Amino acid sequence: MPDFPLFPEQASTFAGPIDALYGVLIALSLIFGGILPFIILYLMVRYHRSQKADRRNQPEGSLPLELTWTIIPLVLVLGVFFWGAFLYIDIRTPPERNLEIYVIGKQWMWHAQHPNGKRENNELHVPINQPVKLVMTSQDVIHSFYIPAFRVKQDVLPGRYTTMWFEATQTGEYHLFCAEYCGTEHSRMVGRVVAMSLADYERWLTTPGEIILPDGSAGAGGGGSTLIPSIGDPMALAGAQLFTNLGCVGCHRDDGAGIGPSMVGLYGVETRMQDGSLVTADENYLRESILNPGAKIVAGYANVMPSYDGQLSEDQLNQLIAYIKSLSDSESASTRLSNAQIASVVADELK
Amino acid sequence: MATTALPSRGYLEDDTPTVWAWIKSWLFTVDHKRIAILYLLAINFYFLLGGLAASVVRIELITPQGDLLSSDLYNRAFTLHGIIMVFFFLIPGIPAVLGNFLIPLMVGARDMAFPRLNLFSWYLYMIGGIFALSAAVFGGVDTGWTFYTPFSSTYSNSNVILTIAGAFVMGFSSIATGVNFIVTTHTMRAPGLTWFRLPLFVWSSYATSLIIVLATPVVGITLLLVAIERIWGVGIFDPALGGDPLLFQHLFWFYSHPAVYIMILPGFGVISELISTFSRKRIFGYEFIAFSSMAIAIIGFLVWGHHMFVSGQSVYAGLVFSFITMLVAIPSAIKVFNWTATLYKGSISYRTPMLYALGFIGLFVIGGLTGIFLGVVAIDIHVTDTYFVVAHFHYVMVGGTIMAYLGGIHFWWPKMTGRMYNEVWGGISALIIFVGFNMTFFPQFVLGYLGMPRRYHVYPQEFQVLHVLSSAGSTVLAIGFIIPLVYLTLSLWKGKLAGDNPWDATGLEWTVSSPPPAHNFDEIPVVTTEAYAYPPEAAERDAAAWRPGSPL
């Protein structure tokens, strides 16, 4: 990196458009912030008391003038607003197909989990030319995930998910900052984002690395590479394991014959609640259903599901959600194994 | 009704026999002018304290490592800086000092409508200040001035409650001032002084009071809830306890955005007075300036969410807030253009207050225009919580409000004290402040766009050059702030007598003696002219009277 940059690197698809808008705003500011002082300076000198000048017929006000300098700035800012608004909608609308990475912020580190279960701390490896969607939450206070070179930032809140997406365009290492003040070591909640080619990324995914859980303990083994071909998504696999271990299967049977509704095909679909409302089963809904099942009761079922609040770490919650999501994934649905099968595979793997 | 009329005794004079009686005559005064002086002393003390904290922050930031302060201390330093500067300096600043002193004089009244409430508000201010100070002394606070939950309500282990108590009490002080201004403006105006004959300073103070009255209670109760959450461990804003942190942000910014207009509107009022006086002509577009103050006060209530663009609020809300933020800039633009137009065909003199006024326009325009950058959501996503924001608000708060405050203090100094200050030093320090200010804060725009997050105590190496530049600038700035302190103080003894109207200004406050008599007016004046009623030939005469050697 150069030692004295004046402009940040452009390393994502957003960087160009945002910098362009920024440039326009600077130009606009130069018109007002540059010309206006010039006019003032001119008037200051021209009409300084020591200057001979015509001071008769002073105007006291003028409606046309007032309208001019009301309407012109108004039109300009509205123009800028609409430009910015469309850009904003882009920034907030991830494309359909994307690589989903879970991010957990905690005082004072970032913890990321890739789709195959590979985890990393204070680093984020992403492929370039590939939309990446981060699904983020916090374990304690509000943080903010900020990659200046990508021009993206999103607060990370405790107790819910926020998302953010970007598409890196250049390989390289970039700053990762926590931008929302979060306590003592806020300024050390930094890391780096490594953008690499897709091939490198895939290779990186399969290299085993030590897993450090958010609570600081080291988990076992690498990215579970051997399982990927046979089962697919180890994140979901871990979730499946939990689903069995926590006894969810007891009520949520895939055939729908349990006390609770089946999880198959649940994610992303609208479900009818007892009070008649329709709720889309997204991450937040799933999360709420697990932590606070009584909040929304599915029509036709009783409010008997216990709350798992306080019994699951954010990690485990993410895994459960990934598992439930995998049950709706149309592609994987055909190759999907039943709960029991997964459990047995897991059991084998753990031996 | 008492009859001891001592018409020409200045409000500063005393016939108190003992020191104790003298102290009492100040501490129990209900005279709005004395209360203004009490405020002046207290507020300037807090400014120095806040400045000291800023200096500590700037020194620490010279190097990218955290070598001077621990991260804990650094967090406490900028929090102290922010809280003191916002709650104890800038919000009460112009209203409580200049407003208290001038509003009754300007509307031709003998005092505020509620003089004892006025004194009470000073005591509230002092009590609030003592809370905040003791919080700092007993270990400080590290939440940032925004008190975001759940950090402030659950995680921080610093003196949050004490500080909140300070801000809460201070809030009621500013409510008291606001109520007083509103009622005074409505009921105490001299005969003939219609709304459209009021000086623009009164208009803008009125708009300010409106915001104070409507918004301050909300932040009061919000902070109270945070304190309750902390004390009893019950959650309104902490998701772990069942609440929603965004609700806090909504409630906080519902006050704190309008609060930035509490800070700037009185400044607008001062600038209107200065520009007109030192151009020796009527202000251009009086009604537009007056109504734009009210427009800012009202529209200002609709934009608070622009502080929450990346907080997780809905996309719709983001778009709406962004849109209205664009609108709120327009009234400010109207003001700036009208001030500029006032200069045209005037007879401009570069007296110290005018230098501050011109500096104000330049800096406020930069600050305001970068506010537009921030209001455009797409840009804000990148620059929010970076030094770009820091630079923006220092340009409007320091470059705007403090310039106006200093300009106003210089302008009315002869009225308040009866003496003139040293004009040469005045000009010099205004220049130093202008240069130092730009040196300090302009690099921060660049830093911010590069991605330097705010509230960072250690930072990547490549930002150092700009940080050093900024710190160097802040030294210059500090010098610029200390010089007026010196010559203004000296002028109390050394300054030459000012006379009733040293600037040849219009306005009722200039018709009474300097310093004004204790009860302001012997006879309540009857107003028959508009504000800024300079005769059409005033500028011409003034220019004609200029000889080499008379003041610039």
Next chain:
Amino acid sequence: MATTTTTQGSEVQGHEAHADHGHAGHGRELQHHFETAQQQKEAATLGMWVFLVTELMLFGGIFMAYAVYRWAFPDIWAEAAHHLNTPLGAVNTVVLLVSSLTVALAVNAAEEGRNKRLIRLLGVTMVLGVAFLGIKAYEYSEKFAHCAGYKTPFAWASGGAPLGETECLVPGRAFVFPEAHGTTAADAHNEVTPGQGSPYQLFYLLYFISTGLHAVHMLIGLSIVGMLTFMAARGVFTAAYSTPVEIGGLYWHLIDIIWVFLFPLFYLVH
């Protein structure tokens, strides 16, 4: 004209719109800085109204929080509200409405210069105010008694009948919301909702904060009315000078208005 420095000494006080100020003094007093009594009265009334605006916004913050959470947890709200003592709340509402009437009549009496009637009405108002606070205190202590494990505050004081189930509706670490009755059968899983982090607690938190803040305002209101009674007894008010009664009355009505909203919002939820 008095000079300001003498004002704080021997001079008698007129009135002040702010509730925190004393009202000692006698005779109708025109403060030195006002020109006419009419002006003084207008200032006082407007001042009080502006102050009431800030009071409303103070409660506005709480109402906002209430709105958000009620919208978020409608069922929980309904269930939680059933544990409040609605009859007592209703009685209290009536008590306050009656006191509003007596205050309005008192202002009327003051305007007409009927001092005896004024004192009587103010007295009745105070009795009603105290009754309101008494009932409120009983409601509160009932909740605290439940936390301590007793059915009623009296049982608590005398060590009497214990409460059958665990219930503690006072927000804090001990908060326990009793098992929902009437919902589907013996569900072993649906344990008692613990204190921390349940929206039930949010309901009670908001309930205690808003009624508590309201009770504080009641206390201030009572002392204002007390002060007015005292002044009336000293014969301060005449048909021509009754502004303090009027603005004191405004404050009392405000307290009433706030309760008018608190009652349906907390006690009448389905």
Next chain:
Amino acid sequence: MAEHSNPIPGADGHAAASDHHSHGHIGRDTYYRVFAALMVLMVLTVGAWWVEGFMEIPRVLGVIVALAIASTKTVLIIYYFMHIKISNRVTQLYAVSAFIAFTILFVIVMGDYFARGWPPEIGPLP
């Protein structure tokens, strides 16, 4: 500017104020009638709540009914008991200003929450 541009009559300096001593007057019987109305409304609120206990009506409706009744009571109290009926325009404006400010707060905040839903999502756009 000429005097006639004064937008707020009756609140002008005391010169103007003194023309305005005799505001209206509210008689005692009015107070009694208002009180009776308040009592009726009181019964209505509790009654509505009681009825809602048996009837299945949308929850929102119940809230609206309760708030409408409370607002009516408030208007009665403010208008008659608090003399807004016979106050000057400025006082009347201030009396409504708090409600306007609260409405702004309420509409915008609830708007944001509606758009996000509960549990809150980032926004309506995925």
